[in-house]
Amino acid sequence: MVEPILSVRGLRTQFVGPEGVVRAVDGVDFDVFEGRTLGVVGESGCGKSVTARSILRIVDRPGRVVGGSVMLRKADGSTVDLAGLTEEAMRDIRGPEIALVFQEPMASFSQHYTIGNQIMEGVRLHMGLDKHAARKRAIELLDMVGVPQPSRRIDEYPFQLSGGLRQRVMIAMALACDPRVLIADEPTTALDVTTQAQILDLLRQLQAERGLAIILITHDMGVIAEMAHDVSVMYLGRAVETGSVSDIFDRPQHPYTKALLRSIPTVMAKPRTRLPTIVGSIPHPFDRPAGCAFNPRCADMIAGVCDIAEPPPTNTGTRQVRCFLHGGRP
Amino acid sequence: MIAFVTRRLLLGLLTTWLISVLSFAIIQLPPGDFVDAYIAQLASSGSAVSAEEARSLRELYGLGQPFYVQYGKWIARVVVGDFGESMEWRRPVIEVIGDRIWLTLALSFAALIVTWTLALPIGIYSAVRQYSFADYIFTFFGFIGIAVPNFLLALVIMYFAFTMLGASVGGLFSAEMTLAPWGWEKAWDLIKHLPLPAVILALAGTAQLVRIMRANLLDELRKPYVVTARAKGLSEMRTVLKYPVRAALNPFASNLAYQFPQLISGGIIISIVLGLPTVGPLLVKSLVAKDMFLAGTIVLLLGVLTVIGTFISDLVLMWVEPRLRHQLD
Numbered sequence: 001m002v003e004p005i006l007s008v009r010g011l012r013t014q015f016v017g018p019e020g021v022v023r024a025v026d027g028v029d030f031d032v033f034e035g036r037t038l039g040v041v042g043e044s045g046c047g048k049s050v051t052a053r054s055i056l057r058i059v060d061r062p063g064r065v066v067g068g069s070v071m072l073r074k075a076d077g078s079t080v081d082l083a084g085l086t087e088e089a090m091r092d093i094r095g096p097e098i099a100l101v102f103q104e105p106m107a108s109f110s111q112h113y114t115i116g117n118q119i120m121e122g123v124r125l126h127m128g129l130d131k132h133a134a135r136k137r138a139i140e141l142l143d144m145v146g147v148p149q150p151s152r153r154i155d156e157y158p159f160q161l162s163g164g165l166r167q168r169v170m171i172a173m174a175l176a177c178d179p180r181v182l183i184a185d186e187p188t189t190a191l192d193v194t195t196q197a198q199i200l201d202l203l204r205q206l207q208a209e210r211g212l213a214i215i216l217i218t219h220d221m222g223v224i225a226e227m228a229h230d231v232s233v234m235y236l237g238r239a240v241e242t243g244s245v246s247d248i249f250d251r252p253q254h255p256y257t258k259a260l261l262r263s264i265p266t267v268m269a270k271p272r273t274r275l276p277t278i279v280g281s282i283p284h285p286f287d288r289p290a291g292c293a294f295n296p297r298c299a300d301m302i303a304g305v306c307d308i309a310e311p312p313p314t315n316t317g318t319r320q321v322r323c324f325l326h327g328g329r330p
Numbered sequence: 331m332i333a334f335v336t337r338r339l340l341l342g343l344l345t346t347w348l349i350s351v352l353s354f355a356i357i358q359l360p361p362g363d364f365v366d367a368y369i370a371q372l373a374s375s376g377s378a379v380s381a382e383e384a385r386s387l388r389e390l391y392g393l394g395q396p397f398y399v400q401y402g403k404w405i406a407r408v409v410v411g412d413f414g415e416s417m418e419w420r421r422p423v424i425e426v427i428g429d430r431i432w433l434t435l436a437l438s439f440a441a442l443i444v445t446w447t448l449a450l451p452i453g454i455y456s457a458v459r460q461y462s463f464a465d466y467i468f469t470f471f472g473f474i475g476i477a478v479p480n481f482l483l484a485l486v487i488m489y490f491a492f493t494m495l496g497a498s499v500g501g502l503f504s505a506e507m508t509l510a511p512w513g514w515e516k517a518w519d520l521i522k523h524l525p526l527p528a529v530i531l532a533l534a535g536t537a538q539l540v541r542i543m544r545a546n547l548l549d550e551l552r553k554p555y556v557v558t559a560r561a562k563g564l565s566e567m568r569t570v571l572k573y574p575v576r577a578a579l580n581p582f583a584s585n586l587a588y589q590f591p592q593l594i595s596g597g598i599i600i601s602i603v604l605g606l607p608t609v610g611p612l613l614v615k616s617l618v619a620k621d622m623f624l625a626g627t628i629v630l631l632l633g634v635l636t637v638i639g640t641f642i643s644d645l646v647l648m649w650v651e652p653r654l655r656h657q658l659d
Contacts, residue, residue, distance in 0.1 A: 094563035
């Protein structure tokens with residue numbers, strides 16, 4: 001069995017506000033392997049992005065990681081728990097070990113510095129290169145991600161680039177310090193479909209070249225099917241079903257996963273038929289239902305069971321499900 | 331970019347011209363022509379003007395002719411540095427104003443520096459440590475600074491300086507230096523006297539700017555690019571100073587434009603209270619005495635300074651904001 005490069009267990013992040021506590025991430029488990037892509041999928045507000053930020057411990061206040069472990073296997077084979085590191089040691093993880101690619105390339109760049117400046121910053125900080133060498137590396141990185149005329153583009157500002165180019169530059173910036181894990185938080189959501197395909201191709205190619213482990217966060221099942229090896233379906237801060245993509249797409253077990261897969265539009269569908277949707281909407285975070293969080297929207301809800309107890313994670317082979325239909329019934 | 335600067339420059343010139351028309355209108359404001367006023371004023375002080383002298387004065391300023399002719403004659407003299415004669419002081423206006431314009435500039439500039447050096451760090455601290463004890467303290471004093479009129483503060487500080495330190499804080503020079511010719515000693519004397527009025531003058535503006543900086547930075551701190559910077563492994567200090575603070579600086583640059591005239595007009599009352607030899611008290615005195623050439627000249631000079639200040643602030647804004655710079659290309 002291959003050892004995972006990043007192993008997340010029981011990760012919990014809370015936002016404490018005057019109105020109450022929001023448990024944005026509430027017990028997430030998953031493993032990420034070298035050269036493989038883990039897709040994290042779920043509706044808006046289910047805690048995908050907070051999970052990504054929690055791994056790097058850059059959750060905005062008042063958010064706080066309150067529990068769980070994030071075990072990272074370093075290049076030399078030793079493992080560290082990121083949850084226990086000092087802030088200073090954590091800074092050496094961000095960039096050289098784990099890097100992030102963000103959803104909105106426009107807003108995620110500062111408009112006050114050239115892209116070269118913003119790429120070189122991490123390179124100089126973590127790799128100790130001087131200005132000249134850092135610039136050379138930045139140009140190589142831009143070239144690698146397919147930015148045309150990199151030696152000219154390096155001195156441009158983010159607002160001078162197109163959306164697709166900006167996302168390429170964002171990827172170059174993330175890869176600047178040779179990270180081994182790349183977390184891509186909805187990297188293609190803000191882009192049109194053709195650019196989307198190009199960016200996904202680029203990620204796949206970079207993964208093949210460097211053996212990157214990728215965590216791909218998205219709400220798009222199509223992107224998961226195309227990109228990911230494994231998938232983790234999240235609902236209200238929990239991973240409700242985790243397993244290999246082919247397995248889960250062929251035989252989804254959790255009712256939420258089934259509903260998500262049903263609601264993907266296909267060209268095969270009869271014209272003018274309604275797309276199945278999931279009844280209801282995500283409950284307000286302060287108003288979390290008792291028992292299984294999905295029970296009010298679930299078609300297969302077992303009264304007296306699902307609305308009382310929380311289903312424990314049940315493992316069958318490589319798959320983990322949290323649903324009473326598939327075991328763990330009290 | 332050059333087109334932008336040129337356009338700003340031309341607009342500045344246009345504004346200056348409008349200010350000059352306005353200044354001249356002020357000179358013309360009192361009923362009757364000013365030679366009448368001049369004669370009356372001289373008569374009241376016991377001396378007389380001959381009819382010959384009066385006629386040559388009327389000739390000189392084109393009195394009795396249309397406004398634009400009069401304006402033309404006046405502006406032609408102004409351009410070569412002749413601002414006319416102060417009736418009250420019976421000396422050329424330029425001599426009466428003398429050093430005062432430079433002292434006003436020095437005071438305003440000092441106040442601006444105080445404003446920035448105080449407002450910038452306090453604003454940053456208040457935003458980064460929002461709702462901390464220190465933030466509340468700064469907010470409290472900030473509102474006092476905004477609410478209390480400057481001159482009252484000046485009086486209070488003078489009172490305490492006098493009763494507790496036994497120091498007289500009025501003026502920009504020591505008594506023995508006031509009439510001394512310019513030199514290193516006098517300049518040093520000025521530098522020693524400058525901080526207190528500068529601080530008093532700066533306080534209201536500082537309080538305002540702290541609020542602006544705090545609000546802006548709070549906005550910027552929540553933007554995604556801050557998370558990007560953190561994700562690169564930058565220290566929190568470096569993240570904050572390099573990215574959000576930089577973005578929050580723009581209002582500082584544009585603020586320069588209206589801070590400057592505010593400092594000069596706000597400075598008038600303080601100058602009177604503290605007895606500072608700036609143009610402010612002179613302007614008030616000239617208006618009370620209907621010394622129109624002096625008043626008009628001061629209004630003109632202050633207007634021109636404001637235009638220059640605005641122009642500089644435009645340049646600064648262009649320098650700190652790359653988007654603006656590139657938009658113009």
